[in-house]
Every structure is written in C-alpha cells, then in structure tokens.
Amino acid sequence: MQKKRIATALALAVVVTGSSSGFASPPATHGLAPAAETTASASMVLEPAGSAIALKKVNLKKATTHNLNLRAGKSTKNKVLLTIPKNSAVAITETSGTWSKTTYKNKTGWVASRYLKNAPAAKKPAPKTQVESSTRKTTTYNLNLRAAKSTTNKVLVVIPKNTTVTVTQTSGTWSKTTYKNKAGWVASRYLKNAPAAQKPAPKPAAPKTAHRWTTAKVNIRKGAGTSHPRLGTVPANERVSYLTTANGWSKVKSSKGTGWISNKYLDKTGQYSFAVYGTLRKGQSAYYILRGKTSRETKTSISSHSMYLQPNKTWLSYVIPSGKASDKVVVERMDIKPGSYRATVANMDKWERFNPNKPLADQNYNRVLVTDKDGKKSWAYLGSKKIGEYLTKHGIRVTSGDYLKRF
Amino acid sequence: MKKQGKIITGAVSGVAVLGLAAWGIGMAGAASSTEWELPGDLVAGPAAAEVDPSTGTEVKIDKFDNVQKKAGEKAGLVDEKTNKSYFTIEVTNSQLLSRCDARVGNQSLSPMRTKFLVLDVEATLAASVSDKAAGGSKELFMPLVAEAFSVTTSAGSPDRNVTSETAWGCFDDSVLLPPVVNPGQTVKGKVVLDVDALKGQVAYDPEDNGGWSWPYGG
Known part of the structure; x- marks a missing residue:
C-alpha cells in the first residue's frame, strides 16, 4: 500500500514536470538584422542633455580620403588613438555634427566626416559565361x-x-x-x-530498391513454384533485392542469381537492433542470450514509454507506451552480427515467449519497433495489451526509466 | 454468481461484471476505459457457501479468503441461477524441482530461492461470460501469469513473491500455460514458481483479494 502511494506521488510529480516542459516561443521582437546598406538606416536619435548637436545612429560604409586621425572624442583636442590610412574602408555607426564615429583595429573613436567618402558599392560577381544558343x-x-x-x-x-x-x-x-x-x-x-538545344530529360528517379531477408537457407528457383528448376541455395539472413511477387513467391536478386523464393522464407523487416531494458541488459541474468552475438552495444533511451516493476518482484520489468514524450526508458541498443541475426531473433522471441503468429494481446510481451533518441529503430519487447494492463494495475513505475537504477 | 463452493454474493445480474472483477477477471480496455473496481461491499470478503455446488463437498476457506481445494480439484466461478461455471481453474499436478531446462540455450537453471514449484494448470473461461459482463469478449480475460499465484507456507505465512528470472526462463513455451485465457477458451500448461517453502498451499489469487488454493509439497 505504501508503495502504491509512492507510485502515485511519483506519477503526480511526473505530471507536474510534464506540464512545465515545452518549447519556449521566440520573443516577438526577435528578427534578423537587415543586410548592410549603403544608406543610413536611422532608427534612433539621441539628444544628450545639454547638447545642441544631435547624435545620430547610422550604418554607413565610407572610405577615408586621407590618412585620418581617429580621436577619442569629437574634437581635434581629443587624443589621437591611431591614424587610419587613406582609402581604408570604415563603418560609421554614429554621426554628430561634423564628426563620425567608427572603429578601426579594435579602437573606437571619432574622425572628421569631411575626410570620408562613400565607399564604392561592392562589385557584383560577374555572371558566369554561358554558351548562347x-x-x-x-x-x-x-x-x-x-x-x-x-x-x-x-x-x-x-x-x-x-x-x-x-x-x-x-x-x-x-x-x-x-x-x-x-x-x-x-x-x-x-x-x-540552330534550334535551341533541348535540355536533357531529367533522369527518372531510381526506384527505391526494396529488400527482403532470407529467414533460412532456402532454394531459389527459375519460377514461382517448387516445380521450377532450382538455381541454387541462398544462405539464411541474406539481403536480397526484391523485384515482384506472384502466387506467394517473390522474384529476387540474390547471390545465387535472379529467381524466385517462397515468401515463407523472406522477411521484410530486415535486421533491426534490439533495444533491451531489463534482464537482457549487459551484465543482467538474461544477457547470456546476447553474449557474443552483438557487434555494438549502445546505451540510449526511448521516449514516450514507461517502465514498470512488480512490487516485491523487481526482476520483472516491462515497458509500455505512455504517450508522454517526457517519459523515458533507458535501453541498450544491441546491434546484432548479421551472421547471428536470425538465430538471435528466434532466441529472443523464445525467451520473451513471443510468437508473431499468435494474437498479440494474448502474449506477455510483443516485439515492436521503437525509435530511440539517436533516431535508430530497434525491436523492443513491450508489455502486451492485456498482461501489460493487468500488471500495471499493481505495478510501480520506475520514474528514472532505468532498470539498473530500480530500487 | 458464486465461486465454486463459496457464495460470492447474491448479487443481481447488474453487478455480475463487478463480481467477476472481484474474482480476477480483468478488463484489458484502454487506459481511458472504465477501471474495474472491487465494490466496497465485497472488500471484506464474500460469504461462503457451505458446500461446493458442483461436488457437494464442504467448503473450507483459509484466512486469506482462498477457497481450499484438494490436489486435482477444480475451482471456479458459478452462476447461481444456472449453476454453470463461467470460469474454472485446476492445478492438476505440482512438482518441486531443483533445476529446470532453460527455454533458450543448452543449460539448466536453478531457483533463486529454494525450489521451483512447477504447477500443471488447466483453466476454462466460458464464452458466455461476455454476455454477463460489460465489454466485448475481446476485452475479457483471466490472467494466468505467475504473478497471479502465491503460496502460503505450512506455518500460515503468505508469500506473493514467488516469481524469479530463472523461473521465467524455464521450459519451452509449448509446455507453458498461456498468459491469459479468453472467453471460449480452455488452456493448460505449466506455471513455474520459485518458492522457499517446500510444503504449503499454492493459491491462484490474481487480484490479491481471495481466490483458490491447493496443497503442494510434502
């Protein structure tokens, strides 16, 4: 009972957390600055107290007509910070009377405006030479x-x-x-x-090659049926290019040539990794099923799913979809070696008592594709509709989503 | 409706669904569907029949509200009006093992506690149950997973913690009891528990509010 209360409290906490998550809208004032212009884009006029001269914020591109002193203030009495060489391009950010404010070599100061001229407009790149018709x-x-x-x-x-x-x-x-x-x-x-040259017709998009995977060592034949001569034997787990289907057979391109294989021995789904979250994780009791079969093991997570445990039976974990993006389950994505793939799938299904040919709702777990945070699709065994709901009724949600951090 | 050998309630048919729920028939509706709750007047435990209507034998109830059955004796839920069973469950055999063959791999598995308690179970859920209960037949089922079982030691202590990773890994699926029985189905197979007590009562009590128990061991 106490655990149930805790679980409720955790669930509430999640709800609260979930309600505060979201993407912040960009501020309404946010926008891109206009491209640099050669004309002033005055946006603000400052009238300093006690000054009769208007300060004007500008954005001007100028060039110096002489070697020109950059001074700390807008008077010849002010210190010379440096001298800007003749014909240097400078950006004027402010004007005041006969003075212009600019920055040169990281020093900001004032120059006499009369020694400035408009900078020549940037040359447009010459158009590419074209062969005219x-x-x-x-x-x-x-x-x-x-x-x-x-x-x-x-x-x-x-x-x-x-x-x-x-x-x-x-x-x-x-x-x-x-x-x-x-x-x-x-x-x-x-x-x-000559008549205008016709543009070459765009190449038709190459049709997306569909693939199938052989589920067993299987004969490939000249026609769609066992009465047709055998071309050879395609190994299990081979990826073949799918061409067409007729009468329960598929025409495929394989290592043994192009021919027909019974659909019973072809799989559309390919060799997805497994996202494991409980006793199948590395070091856990059922990991022996995967040991030596993986080419890579990557810790990642899947969102919109929740992990549950049974009170006092904390080995038994199951994951069900939650519909809330903030709910995450830590998984290890197990990439399976191609040569071991079919046998590993069979063993994993066997371990989880999953049979794709039986009604999904009547099983303990269903093998379904999930997408992890890295965008990779993997098989995961999720609690089935009936048993998942039955167990969840008495279950405790693991808020961390991490089986190794369960209590 | 009543539990075999024990009257659940003299309820009108309108609460038949709730009565079923009280005795473990779950509803696999969506999360938004009506949650089945045990009505308050049943929480304290139902009254018992004096005899099992199907056998005429005296009904014994333990302190956990489990109807006590003999080894191999069938238990279930009976409609009082028709005297027909909606649901029956029977532990036909029980066995204590020190090891079992793993479902995957050529190895044997050891219990995490003292022994594997391997039950042979047969269960039937009548197709007509969906007529009595709200919801379609696809939504009704009885859970038969190991988590629906518990044991009581000979000293009388209840223990619902009778599953384990190794017990899960025992035996091929073809000999194991399916996780659920649906209306119109009869299923049978093994359930593997992991127990400390070598003797006691094993109960099928999916909602932890009273079920049926059978002796095992010793």
Whole structure:
C-alpha cells in the first residue's frame, strides 16, 4: 500500500514536470538584422542633455580620403588613438555634427566626416559565361571547313548539310568552328541558327530498391513454384533485392542469381537492433542470450514509454507506451552480427515467449519497433495489451526509466 | 454468481461484471476505459457457501479468503441461477524441482530461492461470460501469469513473491500455460514458481483479494 502511494506521488510529480516542459516561443521582437546598406538606416536619435548637436545612429560604409586621425572624442583636442590610412574602408555607426564615429583595429573613436567618402558599392560577381544558343548553328548546305577564312585556303573537311556546329568566333563573313576534331572556318552565310538545344530529360528517379531477408537457407528457383528448376541455395539472413511477387513467391536478386523464393522464407523487416531494458541488459541474468552475438552495444533511451516493476518482484520489468514524450526508458541498443541475426531473433522471441503468429494481446510481451533518441529503430519487447494492463494495475513505475537504477 | 463452493454474493445480474472483477477477471480496455473496481461491499470478503455446488463437498476457506481445494480439484466461478461455471481453474499436478531446462540455450537453471514449484494448470473461461459482463469478449480475460499465484507456507505465512528470472526462463513455451485465457477458451500448461517453502498451499489469487488454493509439497 505504501508503495502504491509512492507510485502515485511519483506519477503526480511526473505530471507536474510534464506540464512545465515545452518549447519556449521566440520573443516577438526577435528578427534578423537587415543586410548592410549603403544608406543610413536611422532608427534612433539621441539628444544628450545639454547638447545642441544631435547624435545620430547610422550604418554607413565610407572610405577615408586621407590618412585620418581617429580621436577619442569629437574634437581635434581629443587624443589621437591611431591614424587610419587613406582609402581604408570604415563603418560609421554614429554621426554628430561634423564628426563620425567608427572603429578601426579594435579602437573606437571619432574622425572628421569631411575626410570620408562613400565607399564604392561592392562589385557584383560577374555572371558566369554561358554558351548562347545563337552560337550554335546548323549548316544549310554541305559546307567546306577551311584552314583559314578564305576560299583559297585548304579544305579540311566537308561538313554535311543540317549539321549543328558550335561557332566560337566570327570574323567578317566567316565563322570559326570545329568539326570532327578539325578546327577551321566556314562561310557564315551557309549557317543558320540552330534550334535551341533541348535540355536533357531529367533522369527518372531510381526506384527505391526494396529488400527482403532470407529467414533460412532456402532454394531459389527459375519460377514461382517448387516445380521450377532450382538455381541454387541462398544462405539464411541474406539481403536480397526484391523485384515482384506472384502466387506467394517473390522474384529476387540474390547471390545465387535472379529467381524466385517462397515468401515463407523472406522477411521484410530486415535486421533491426534490439533495444533491451531489463534482464537482457549487459551484465543482467538474461544477457547470456546476447553474449557474443552483438557487434555494438549502445546505451540510449526511448521516449514516450514507461517502465514498470512488480512490487516485491523487481526482476520483472516491462515497458509500455505512455504517450508522454517526457517519459523515458533507458535501453541498450544491441546491434546484432548479421551472421547471428536470425538465430538471435528466434532466441529472443523464445525467451520473451513471443510468437508473431499468435494474437498479440494474448502474449506477455510483443516485439515492436521503437525509435530511440539517436533516431535508430530497434525491436523492443513491450508489455502486451492485456498482461501489460493487468500488471500495471499493481505495478510501480520506475520514474528514472532505468532498470539498473530500480530500487 | 458464486465461486465454486463459496457464495460470492447474491448479487443481481447488474453487478455480475463487478463480481467477476472481484474474482480476477480483468478488463484489458484502454487506459481511458472504465477501471474495474472491487465494490466496497465485497472488500471484506464474500460469504461462503457451505458446500461446493458442483461436488457437494464442504467448503473450507483459509484466512486469506482462498477457497481450499484438494490436489486435482477444480475451482471456479458459478452462476447461481444456472449453476454453470463461467470460469474454472485446476492445478492438476505440482512438482518441486531443483533445476529446470532453460527455454533458450543448452543449460539448466536453478531457483533463486529454494525450489521451483512447477504447477500443471488447466483453466476454462466460458464464452458466455461476455454476455454477463460489460465489454466485448475481446476485452475479457483471466490472467494466468505467475504473478497471479502465491503460496502460503505450512506455518500460515503468505508469500506473493514467488516469481524469479530463472523461473521465467524455464521450459519451452509449448509446455507453458498461456498468459491469459479468453472467453471460449480452455488452456493448460505449466506455471513455474520459485518458492522457499517446500510444503504449503499454492493459491491462484490474481487480484490479491481471495481466490483458490491447493496443497503442494510434502
């Protein structure tokens, strides 16, 4: 009874915590600063007490017209901080009378405005040279390509009528082009503009290759049925490219060639890792099932799930979806070696008494895919609908979500 | 409705569902579904019948409100009007083992306490139970997991802590009792408990408010 009360209190605490979680809205005043402009973008005018001269905040790009003193104040009586060389670009942030405030080499001070000029506008990058369609021409006759721009020059090759060529240069009535690796000149009057080049059709998106995994050492056949000749035997756990299905068989591309395998021996789900949270975690009593079978073991967590224990039976943990993102369960993501995968899945299912062919609600645990905080999908054994609810009724939620930190 | 050998209540049919709930029929509704609660007038424990209506034998109740059954004797819930059982459960055999074959791997497992208490259990839930209870048949079930069992030592001490990691790992699923029995089903198989007491009563008491018990050991 006391534990139930504690559990209730913990649940309430979670609710309170959950209600305070959320994303803060950006402040309404937040925004991007406008791009630098060459004109003043005055936004505020300060009128210092006792001063008849307006201080004006600005954002100006200027260049010095002389070597120019940067002074601590807006008077020639003020100390010279440094001298800004002629033709230096400076940013003016404030003006006051005949003085402009700027920063140069990390020193902020005032310069005489009359020795400033507007900075030249930044040059736009030159547009990339493009081959215009007008340089592409089509021959209107069989046309001599000559070594030079005169009929007296040697004919290098005859360009057939209706051939499209690229003119790289023109000179008077002649156009320079290249045909069959020979560069020369043709009479421009026998050329006409070529029709605009058609853009190459975009390559059709490669169809996403679907895959299947063989669940056992299995025959691959020439046709969809056992009456068809055998092409070979595909090993268990091989990933094959799926092509099509007919009559309970799938045409696949495998290490033994392209052929047909019975769907009974193909799995769509692939080799997901296992997210384990209880006695299957490293060092726990059931870890022996995974020992030597993993290629990587990563501690992570899954959200929107809660872990429960049975009072006085703290070995028995089960996880059920909670629907609250703030609920987390610590898991170890066990990447299984490909060669051990199917056997390990079978052993894990056996251990958890899970049979995918039986009604899910009638089992202790259901193997379902969960996504951990790293975005990886893994199998996890979650409490089934009926038993999960039955046990939860008397269960204690592990608020840390960590089986190793249970009490 | 009454428990075999023990009248639960002379309740009108309208509270039949609650009566069932009191005796362990859970409802696997969504979290938002109506939570089944034991009505206050049943909390103190139901009155007992003097005899088991199915056998005519005298009914004995222990101090934990468990109807005491002999080894191999069937227990259950009976509709007073029709005298038909809604639910029956029977421990047909019990065995104390020092080791068991692991379900996974070529190894044997040892109990975390003193012995594995291996029960052979058979249970039936009548299809008609869904007619009497609110909710569809898919929502009604009786839990048969090890957590629904407890033992009482010969000294009379109750012990609900009778499961363990190794007990969970015993035997192939094909010989184990399914976790639930649904309306219209009869199931049987082994339940493996992990106990200290080598002799006593083992109870099926899924809601910890009174059930049935059978002797084991010694």
